[in-house]
Amino acid sequence: MRFTRIAIRNFKPYEDAELDLRDGVTVIHGVNGSGKSSLLEACFFALYGSKALAGPLEDVVTTGADDAEIALEFVHDGGEYRIDRRIRVSGDRATTAKCVLEGPEGTVEGARDVRRHVASLLRMDAEAFVNCAYVQQGEVNKLINATPSQRQDMIDDLLQLGKLETYRERAGNARLGVEDVLTKKRSVLEDVESQIEAKEDADLHATLNALESELDSLDEDISNYEDQRDKAKSALDAAEATLDEHAEKRDRLDEIEATIEDLTAKISADETKRDDLSERIRELDAAADELESDIDDALARADLDDASDEAIADAREALSEREAELRDDLSEARTRAQAFETQAERLAERADDLESRAAEKREAADADAETAAEAERELESFRETRAELRSSLDDAEARFEDAPVELGEAADLLEERREARSDARESLAETETELKNARERLAEAERLRDAGKCPECGQPVEGSPHVDAISEREAAVESLEADRESLESAVESRSAAVEAAEALVEVETRASSQRDRLDLVDERIADREETVESRREAAAEKREAAAELEAEAEEKREAATTQAERAEEVAETVASLESDLDALGDRRDRLDRVESVVDARAEKIDARDRLREKRETLAEVNRERREHLRERRERRDELRETVDEEAVEGARQRKQKAAAYLERVEDEVLPELRDDRDELQSRVGGVEAELEQLDALRERREHLAERVDALESVHEEVSTLESTYGDLRAELRQRNVEVLERMLNETFDLVYANDAYSRIRLDGEYGLTVFQKDGTALEPEQLSGGERALFNLSLRCAIYRLLAEGIDGAAPLPPLILDEPTVFLDDGHVSRLVDLVEDMQSRGVKQILIVSHDDKLVGAADDLVRVEKNPTTNRSTVERTDAPTIEGALADD
Numbered sequence: 104m105r106f107t108r109i110a111i112r113n114f115k116p117y118e119d120a121e122l123d124l125r126d127g128v129t130v131i132h133g134v135n136g137s138g139k140s141s142l143l144e145a146c147f148f149a150l151y152g153s154k155a156l157a158g159p160l161e162d163v164v165t166t167g168a169d170d171a172e173i174a175l176e177f178v179h180d181g182g183e184y185r186i187d188r189r190i191r192v193s194g195d196r197a198t199t200a201k202c203v204l205e206g207p208e209g210t211v212e213g214a215r216d217v218r219r220h221v222a223s224l225l226r227m228d229a230e231a232f233v234n235c236a237y238v239q240q241g242e243v244n245k246l247i248n249a250t251p252s253q254r255q256d257m258i259d260d261l262l263q264l265g266k267l268e269t270y271r272e273r274a275g276n277a278r279l280g281v282e283d284v285l286t287k288k289r290s291v292l293e294d295v296e297s298q299i300e301a302k303e304d305a306d307l308h309a310t311l312n313a314l315e316s317e318l319d320s321l322d323e324d325i326s327n328y329e330d331q332r333d334k335a336k337s338a339l340d341a342a343e344a345t346l347d348e349h350a351e352k353r354d355r356l357d358e359i360e361a362t363i364e365d366l367t368a369k370i371s372a373d374e375t376k377r378d379d380l381s382e383r384i385r386e387l388d389a390a391a392d393e394l395e396s397d398i399d400d401a402l403a404r405a406d407l408d409d410a411s412d413e414a415i416a417d418a419r420e421a422l423s424e425r426e427a428e429l430r431d432d433l434s435e436a437r438t439r440a441q442a443f444e445t446q447a448e449r450l451a452e453r454a455d456d457l458e459s460r461a462a463e464k465r466e467a468a469d470a471d472a473e474t475a476a477e478a479e480r481e482l483e484s485f486r487e488t489r490a491e492l493r494s495s496l497d498d499a500e501a502r503f504e505d506a507p508v509e510l511g512e513a514a515d516l517l518e519e520r521r522e523a524r525s526d527a528r529e530s531l532a533e534t535e536t537e538l539k540n541a542r543e544r545l546a547e548a549e550r551l552r553d554a555g556k557c558p559e560c561g562q563p564v565e566g567s568p569h570v571d572a573i574s575e576r577e578a579a580v581e582s583l584e585a586d587r588e589s590l591e592s593a594v595e596s597r598s599a600a601v602e603a604a605e606a607l608v609e610v611e612t613r614a615s616s617q618r619d620r621l622d623l624v625d626e627r628i629a630d631r632e633e634t635v636e637s638r639r640e641a642a643a644e645k646r647e648a649a650a651e652l653e654a655e656a657e658e659k660r661e662a663a664t665t666q667a668e669r670a671e672e673v674a675e676t677v678a679s680l681e682s683d684l685d686a687l688g689d690r691r692d693r694l695d696r697v698e699s700v701v702d703a704r705a706e707k708i709d710a711r712d713r714l715r716e717k718r719e720t721l722a723e724v725n726r727e728r729r730e731h732l733r734e735r736r737e738r739r740d741e742l743r744e745t746v747d748e749e750a751v752e753g754a755r756q757r758k759q760k761a762a763a764y765l766e767r768v769e770d771e772v773l774p775e776l777r778d779d780r781d782e783l784q785s786r787v788g789g790v791e792a793e794l795e796q797l798d799a800l801r802e803r804r805e806h807l808a809e810r811v812d813a814l815e816s817v818h819e820e821v822s823t824l825e826s827t828y829g830d831l832r833a834e835l836r837q838r839n840v841e842v843l844e845r846m847l848n849e850t851f852d853l854v855y856a857n858d859a860y861s862r863i864r865l866d867g868e869y870g871l872t873v874f875q876k877d878g879t880a881l882e883p884e885q886l887s888g889g890e891r892a893l894f895n896l897s898l899r900c901a902i903y904r905l906l907a908e909g910i911d912g913a914a915p916l917p918p919l920i921l922d923e924p925t926v927f928l929d930d931g932h933v934s935r936l937v938d939l940v941e942d943m944q945s946r947g948v949k950q951i952l953i954v955s956h957d958d959k960l961v962g963a964a965d966d967l968v969r970v971e972k973n974p975t976t977n978r979s980t981v982e983r984t985d986a987p988t989i990e991g992a993l994a995d996d
Contacts, residue, residue, distance in 0.1 A: 104225060104917045105950045106146055107183075108176040113168035115141040116972060116979040123983075124918075127965030128940055128951045131981075132958075137972045138979030139954045140922050147237060149175035149186045150221050151229040152202065152214045161197040164190055165978075170200065179224055182207040186217065225917060231257075235906060236917040238899055238924060248884075251870040258843075258869055258902060259836065271828035278821040285814040292807040295800050302797045311790045318783045325776045328768055335764045342758035349754075359739045366732045373721045380718040387711035394704035401700050405693040418694055426687050433680040436673055443670030450663035457656035464649035468642040475638035482631040485624050492621040499614035506607055510614065513607035520604045524597040531590040538583040545576040839905065840865055847901040853942050854893050854935040871898075889932040896924060896936065900943055907947070918950035919943060925957045937963045 106124040111117050116138040131139045147155040148163060156162065164171040171190045178184070189201035202214040204221070211220045222228045233239055234257045249257065407414050503510040552573065844865040851863050864872045873881045873894070883894055900919070907916050921940075925933050940951060940963050953960060961967055972979045 104177060104179040106175065106177045106918055106952075108174075109142065109146055109149070110174040111142075111145045111172065113165040113171040114145050114163055114173055115165060116977065117141065117145075117981075118165065118976075118978045120979070120981050122968060122981050124950070124952070125966050126949050128944060128953065128963055129966040129968060130961050130964035131952065131954045131968045131970060132961055132964075133956060133970035133972075135956050137956075137970045139956070139970045141979070142968075142970070142981065143237070143920055143922055143952060143954055145173050146175055147229075147232070149173045149188055150218075150225075151232070152188065152199065152218050154218060154229040159197070160190060160199070161192060161195070164192050164197060168192070184224075186221075188214075232917065235899075235903060237920040237922070238896070239922050251868050254871075255869045258839075271825055271832065274821055274825035274828055278818065278825055281814055281818045281821055285811065285818060288807060288811050288814060292804065292811060295804050295807060299797065299800045299804060302793060302800070305793075311787065311794075314783055314787045314790065318780065318787065321776060321780050321783065325773065325780065328772055328776065332765060332768045332773070335761045335768070339758055339761035339765065342754040342761065345754035346758065356739065359735050363732060363735045363739065366728050366735070370725050370728050370732070373725050377718050377721050380714050380721075384711050384714050384718075387707050387714070391704055391707045391711070394700055394707065397700045398697070398704065401693070401697040405690075405697050407694075407697065415694060415698055419691070422687055422691055422694070426684065429680055429684050429687065433677060433684065436677045436680060440670050440673040440677055443666050443673060447663045447666040447670060450659045450666065454656045454659035454663065457652045457659065461649040461652035461656065464645045464652065468645035468649070471638040471642035471645065475635045475642070478631045478634040478638065482628060482635065485628045485631065489621065489624045489628065492617050492624060495617050496614060496621065499610055499617070502610050503607070508607070510611060513604060513611040517601065517604040517608050520597060520601045524594065524601050527590060527594045527597050531587065531594055534583055534587050534590055538580065538587060541576060541580045541583055545573065545580055548573045548576060837867055840867055840869070843901055843905050846904050847898060850897040850901050850904075850939065850942065851894075854897055854939050889928045892924070892926075892928055893932055893935060893939075896921075896939060900939060903943070903948070904946060918952050919948050920952045922954045923956070924953065925955055925960065933957060933959045936960070 105126065108121070108123050110121040112119050114120075120142075122142065131142055133139050144155070153160055169192055173186075173188045175186045176184070184204065184206040186204045187201060188199065190197050191200040199214045202212065202217050204211040204217045211217050218229075225232070227235060402409065405418070407418060500510060506513075508516045844863070847865060848862050851860075859875055861874050861876045861878075864874065866872075871883050873883060873886065875881065883891060886894055903916065903919055924936060928936060937960065940953065944951060953963070967984050969982050969984055970979055971982075
């Protein structure tokens with residue numbers, strides 16, 4: 104597998120970037136923080152999505168952007184592939200809006216399906232990818248720091264040996280499962296055999312024959328009793344039919360007699376009602392005559408000639424006209440009275456309001472006078488404060504008379520002196536660093552001189568440049584020590600100057616604050632002077648206004664008294680008009696009396712006429728009832744002649760006999776016989792069920808025996824399979840350990856040639872041991888930081904070679920990716936890393952990607968990509984440049 108192109112938009116520090124990735128060694132170079140690693144992270148994220156991230160999905164989207172896009176193109180096993188991912192941010196949450204993989208097999212969509220397809224193509228998930236091909240920044244020591252067990256799991260998974268362990272565990276679980284089932288089946292088989300033996304000891308067939316004979320005899324007895332019961336039921340039904348017919352005739356006769364009695368009672372009751380109605384008609388005639396005399400009396404009192412509707416209407420019209428005139432006059436008088444009363448009330452209220460406003464004016468005038476007095480007291484206090492501030496400002500200005508700057512320029516002076524002190528401190532720090540390095544170089548040369556031989560190559564050091572330069576290095580140390588003392592004195596001098604400038608800034612700050620306070624006090628003095636004058640003028644104006652309001656209030660109160668007197672005069676006129684209206688009301692009441700008596704007489708006459716009509720209706724209804732009564736009496740006589748009492752008595756006796764026989768047979772005899780039969784049938788069914796159970800148990804015994812034999816065979820096969828998987832995994836692991844140890848030592852010899860170490864041992868559990876040339880065994884953790892980093896890179900490259908040689912041609916590995924591999928290496932070890940990269944390339948690794956800020960690695964590049972970050976926009980850009988040779992890079996250094 105090889106990456107061919109990566110295009111990203113709004114991914115981490117990149118706004119828009121594209122990069123073609125070629126075969127060979129590509130070095131992505133730039134200063135720390137420029138965004139180099141983000142390019143490789145984009146490739147890793149394109150393959151595995153969120154599983155490739157250490158943080159949340161939102162972290163991949165450029166700050167301030169709404170979405171991010173990543174497109175990765177690669178070739179794998181002869182096919183061309185492309186993955187497109189788009190991340191959308193909504194609020195505080197990011198989601199995958201698009202994830203599509205296009206390849207020779209077709210299109211795969213969805214983040215989960217794409218990740219699974221990539222893992223299937225490469226035969227490794229995201230974790231295996233970083234353990235094999237991707238040495239991430241800061242994880243160069245991941246394998247060496249892992250425990251042997253962890254290292255074993257990582258490498259076994261990469262070499263597909265983890266699947267054999269999975270298969271062995273599955274076979275083991277299957278074996279345990281078969282053992283459980285086999286044990287259960289054997290127990291069930293033993294239980295079935297014991298049940299069969301118990302049932303065969305009982306003579307079930309003889310017992311069944313005896314029970315069936317007894318059951319046949321009992322069925323015959325039940326059949327005889329049921330025949331006699333049916334005959335008794337027929338006799339009972341015939342007797343009940345005769346009795347029902349007699350009862351029906353008796354019911355019809357009773358019904359007719361009841362109807363005759365009802366008709367007779369209704370005729371008698373209605374005749375009584377007719378007599379009552381005649382009496383009430385006579386009473387209504389007498390009442391109408393009495394009301395006639397009351398009408399005459401009411402006409403006389405109402406001063407009317409007759410009680411006709413026309414005469415009453417004319418009288419009412421005259422009353423209404425007079426009443427309308429009086430009401431108009433009354434309404435006008437009431438309106439005038441109300442107007443006078445309202446005017447009197449409003450004038451009184453106005454007088455009260457004016458008096459209240461006058462009192463408020465006088466209170467406000469007193470308040471203004473008090474405010475003016477308070478402002479005059481504050482004015483005196485502010486004038487004293489102003490004098491104090493002016494004196495303090497004069498002192499501050501006097502302080503700056505001998506200062507190197509004018510008042511207001513102290514802050515600039517402080518900044519200049521702080522910068523000068525900072526420059527002196529930086530020079531001192533640089534000098535101390537140079538002094539430290541010079542002392543280390545001097546100490547190293549002295550150690551070589553004292554040892555006599557180089558610890559690396561073993562050659563004599565006499566006459567070497569390192570030893571000959573000891574005197575020069577001692578002179579350099581003395582010179583640097585003198586420079587340091589001079590710089591320390593300069594730092595102390597400039598620190599004292601900074602303190603003096605800080606004191607001037609403090610005085611300047613205090614003077615500025617006092618000047619602001621002085622301006623504020625001047626404003627307050629002007630404000631208080633204006634307040635004293637304005638408040639005194641306002642108090643005089645308000646007292647004058649209060650006197651005018653009091654005079655106006657007196658005028659309003661006199662006018663209110665006049666209007667109240669006028670209202671009383673009009674009120675007398677209102678009382679007179681109301682009396683006239685009351686008299687008209689008496690006249691109307693007498694007219695109402697006439698109408699009431701006339702209406703009452705008319706109601707009596709109407710009631711009398713209705714009663715006469717009701718009496719005639721009752722007479723007609725009684726004539727019809729008498730005709731029905733005659734017909735019912737004739738029908739009653741006919742029914743009495745058809746009733747036969749002797750036949751009814753005979754039927755009653757036959758019914759009693761049949762009912763008694765049925766009760767005995769159905770309640771006693773047949774239930775007992777049927778219970779006996781049910782018991783026998785239950786016993787027969789039980790014996791038959793036991794015989795069926797015996798047959799079923801025999802069949803089940805045969806089936807269980809076959810099942811036990813099959814399970815024993817499966818158990819033997821699964822046990823063999825489990826041990827086979829375990830043996831195969833151990834054999835393959837041992838073979839891989841041997842090959843990996845050989846490859847690791849080849850790589851180790853390359854990076855540690857002529858060094859103090861001889862070889863590495865890798866045991867069957869992937870435990871690592873480093874041997875020195877004198878045979879001393881060391882744990883990898885005992886190596887120095889740079890040595891551990893190279894050791895781990897050697898192990899990673901050896902694993903990569905093992906995987907490549909083991910499966911190359913079927914599924915080529917991903918590019919070998921090294922992210923900041925020099926972070927733990929010193930200058931000498933960096934050149935060995937370059938040798939390691941060239942060795943991997945010579946062994947057929949088609950694509951190697953290295954991210955580094957180290958200039959020495961650019962010489963190993965077939966293709967050089969530079970990454971830069973704009974400090975203003977904080978956005979990174981990529982640019983392909985010409986790659987120098989390794990010799991040129993080292994010469995430049």
